[in-house]
Amino acid sequence: MYCSVCGEKLALVVHKTEGLVPFCKKCGEYRFPQFTTAVSLVVTNRAKDKILLAKHLGQDDYILIAGYVKKGESAEKAVTREFKEETKLNVVKFKYMSSRYHEPRNVLMLNFLIIAENGEVVADPDEIEECRWFTFDEALEAVRKQSVAETFLKNAVAELKNNKF
16 A cells, blocks of 8 residues: 555554544655545336346446436435436435445445336436346346345345335
């Protein structure tokens, strides 16, 4: 790890309240790890009986619609923007569910359950090969196994089945 300000190699130093934290001896500052933030969307229809999954370009599995939070943007704004960009539909209602760090991409995923407006899904051809509505059971079968998407989907389906949204 290197300092994001000066490029000096960081050393792990005990911080009085945080434990071991990367420290730049040249700057004399702690450099907490940085990561990107993204929203992950479990999308249901107004009847709350279907789940929308996407197959991204070059991928074989279905996953949730997701996108990065832009600098200066709130997670809530990213939810509505990303969904509109990728499907051309609006969000009717949404609820924050949970978060999970995704190591392979160094990203904190913030999961939201959303209700989409009725209408035709027009998938963004630059990102998505296919978008499709599934029943709950079909979605759980189709989603990429042992993925963050599967974890978020299982939690959202349980919430929907218990009529908590």
